[in-house]
Amino acid sequence: MQPSQPVNIPEVIQQIPLNYYLIISTALFVIGIIGVLTRRNAIIIFMSIELMLNAVNLLLIAFSSYRSDPAGQVFVFFIMAVAAAEVSVGLAIIVMIYRNIRSIDVGLLNKLKW
Amino acid sequence: MQIDLLCILIPLFPLIGFAINGLGFRQIPKGAVGLIGSAAALASFAVSLYLFAFFRTQVGITGSNAPIIANLFDWISVGNLNISFSFQIDQLSLLMLLIVTGVGSLIHIYSIGYMKHDEGFGKFFAFLNLFLFFMLLLVMGSNYVVMFIGWEGVGLCSYLLIGFWNTNTNYNNAARKAFVMNRIGDLGFLLGIFMLITTFGSVEYVTIFDQATGFAVGDKTMLAITLLLFVGAAGKSAQIPLYTWLPDAMAGPTPVSALIHAATMVTAGIYMIVRSNVLYTLAPLTLDIIGGIAIATALLAASIGLVQNDIKKVLAYSTVSQLGYMFLGLSVTAYTAGMFHVITHAFFKALLFLGAGSVIHAMSDEQDIRNMGGLRKYLPVTFWTFLIGTIAISGIPPFAGFFSKDEILAHVFEHNKVLWVLGLIGSAMTSFYMFRLLFLTFFGEFRGTDEQRHHLHESPASMTIPLLVLAVLSAVGGLLNLPGGGWLSDFMAPLFEPSRRVNPQAFAEGTIDHSTEYMLMAISTGVAVLSLVAAYVVYVSRRAVPAPETVERPVTEKVLYNKYYIDEFYETIIVRPIRGLGDALYSFGEFVIDGVVNGVAWLVRASSGQLRLLQNGSIGFYVFAMVLSIAAIVALRFFVRF
């Protein structure tokens, strides 16, 4: 798409009603939760967490543009940065776990109890 | 001449003596120790004499009977209460001073001979001096707290001296018993002082007695104060129910028994009541109670004395009984008579104890009269002086005891005939047990071992001279206060002026006329002589000797011999329960209280033991819990507005 005039992103966003954003991000978030709760593969859980984060990001951007408050978008950048850092650390941990127990099944990781 | 300085000197001498002998214990040679100790006592006596003369002349010149107050320093001052460390010299303290230092000096001199062979010679003199110091504080203090210092201090010395031979557990127990029983009395005294503080805001005699004249006779506060103070007096002066320590106190060396447990310390209770006579006059009910306790004590102790076989025990019970007479006198507001008996009793009882000491000394520490007899030949001086003492205490004229006891009984007769009859019975018993003691010890055949007979000897001069002096005093002491207004009554009269003002009836002139008075004298003398004769018949003519320990005694005698089982009674109802309570509290009470504390700890541990199971290690479970909790919080936030 070649825009003939500078596109006003908030306007683009606002073309869709806010409720839709709410519904979709809620759905994404719940999918993420269910993924975390039900799956035992550490990488899938990780992806589910990312999904939840992005659900929140989406919601933040939606609200930010509807309310014309850039703070929400600033937040999103922070979350993305933190998520990236987290992924790098988290994946490293998963790799280490795999090297140690030859599996990434979190059900096996129950040594730290009582 | 600085009178204040003189006042300070009186207790200072014994204190210095104590310091020298106490600190130099084991370094100073025995001769010097005895000399220092006795010199300290004699110096105090000399100063007391001077003070006495000075006071008399001052009264003569100025006509005022105001006491001399020597203020040393403020001791405790808190808020409005100021307790000064000060001395008061008036008629009463002068009399006590003379007795304490005079008899005290004689006993110090006597001790040089008596304690010569003891390894604790220096310690003994140090303690005696310390005792004198505290006793002087007691009688010289110008307020109740200084009196209390002396009061507890003499108790301490009594403790130290009863347990003088401290390797013997029985002696130590006797010492501890004396201290603790005195402490019971002291608590009463202390509470009395607190009550005085709350009532009068002061502890000074002058202030209190001045204000007390404003109270009505029979005032409740006065009743409480006087009763509390009397508890103290009963402890110190061995009255029912706190008398049992005194006979046990005979564990101490005999000069101690003479000085502390006969002549001076045990009369502190009488001194205190005479000192507080205004308060007591205001509380007739207290006086009645004292009268009842006094006569009961006098009779109880005398009856026990009838069958005792330890020469010192007999004298000890006799002391308790005589103290009862003194209180009896006080209870009918015959304060002078009570004080008179204190003086004469100091003479003859000190004499008797020292005589007994001389006997014990001669008999190589034998105290059982069943093993004596016939000592008249071996110990002539001791015998004659002891005889004088015995006559004096028995109330046979013209010796000292007759006058003082008769004066008490005459006042009692005026007040209450029943008490008088009981007093007379006691008097008869006194005469009997004293002559029984005399006859068994000095008459008949010698019943001791051959070795003891071999050692029999009259005591050295340092022991016999005090005996002779005291014998003279016991013989003529009655002259102090002859019937019908003697010197002592005149001398002491100003002390009772406030009492006379607040309750004139109690001091009304005697209603009995001279013929009745003479008859009373005749009766009491007759009773005493009758007892003498009875004792003579039994123990000299029939040569009866008390049965040895092993023999089964008739019930009455057994009860008397075992002192009415009072000690056992106290043991059962007080000592054992407290011990039992101590054990119970230690094992059970502490267990319960600590159980609660540990229970709380156990509860925490048990619940955490359950809660930690939640930490099961399964990540899924944690996440699930987290999600559930968030959902719950959101739901709560949604449904409940807060």
Add this chain to the structure above:
Amino acid sequence: MLTLALILFPIVAALVVLAMNGESAKRLAFGAALIELALAAYAFIRFVPNAQSQFGFDYPWLASGGIRFSAGIDGISLLLVVLTGLLVPLIILSAFRQKYDRTSAFYALILFMQAALMGVFTARDAFLFYLFFEAALIPVYFLAAMWGGENRIPVTFKFFVYTIFGSLFMLLGIIYLYYQTGSMVAGPPVAGAPAISAAHSSAIADFYALNLSPTVQSWLFWAFFIAFAIKMPVFPFHTWQPDTYVESPTPATMLLAGIMLKMGVYGVIRLVLPIVPAGVDVWGTTAMVLAIIGIVYGSVIAIRQRDMKRLIAYSSFAHVGLMAAGVFSQTANGLQGALVQMLAHGINVVGLFFIAEIIFSRTNSRMLDQLGGITRTTPRLTVYFMIILLGSVALPLTNGFVGEFLLLSGVFSYNNWLGAVAGLTIILGAVYMLRMYQKSMFGATSARTEGFADVSGSESWVLIPLVFMVFWIGMYPNSFLKMTEPAVTNLLQYITG
């Protein structure tokens, strides 16, 4: 500034001592404690007897919160500062004969303890008070847990948790009071004036000025009272005490009994009485009854003890009960008596524990039925022991009498019957103390006490100052009473309103 020196000097000294080892650590610690004593003595001499806080310092600490690092000495603090200054060198000296491994740590901890105690007794800020109150616990915990007897670990753990538990209530109380101060400082409601932001303050003096409702005061009373009651201890919060005293090494026991339990009494005087007078009106009698139960309870148990240390522990429990009762009488007599008695009791109890230690070190036993006859070979010990014992049974002209006389008269004027029951202490005290003396010193010698060596050297130098103090306080108590009088009078004004 003197106060700052009193608090900081022991810390500095302790750090230096930590770096030393063995003998030199001992000597250095003793020297430092002597210097501290000199400072305390200087404070005592230069103290002007008025109600003001003197030699103080005041620095911002958490300045924005109104919490200041502020301490000074007034009449109430003074005697305790003197007590701490006097006892610590004696306690250090008393440990000289004993071998303690990790010597430098041992003596450094004692000095740390001293710093904390000085802080407690001089703090003018409630948070600072709390800080030192808790800080004092740490060194003594380590002293007991590292050098104590066989059973030390569970016993000291209990002691630690129990006292911390109590202090937390006090912390709550302090925080509550802290937030109350703001509303009071708020400026006058003048129209148009900018709202003054409520400035909170944790100065104890500001707490005094608070106007709290009686209900709140009752709650606060218990919050503070439990903290101090456990510390003192008051019946029935005492069960940590005998075990801890017995298990701790004797120097730690001396610190605990001689100084640390005074923190509780001091706390009641400093915080409870003036801050929550209405609470004391309601609950003071209850507290006093508890304290008096403690007197009788402790005394009766002490009568039956075999272990000297445990006996002294129970006697200490009974004595502190009397102090608490006297304080709650809220009279000049009771308060002055408590202050003097704190000093006196500290001296006596340190002396008694030291004598128990001397006996234990010679005979390897503290059991009374295994002792006896010691007096035969020990004229000096006999005399020192007797004098300290007499102080402890409150014989007139010794230090115990002045305190007990005033305390009992305070309690008696509050309530005659309570006074009479509290007075049982003078009877029961004589019973258990004389029993202890008789069983250990008199009678026949046992195998253990044969050839008992008399006190000498450093032992004498511990006991002689104690004996001297026994007589000084007993014969001329006014030199101490005069110092405390204005402060106590001042305090009573807050109580009576």
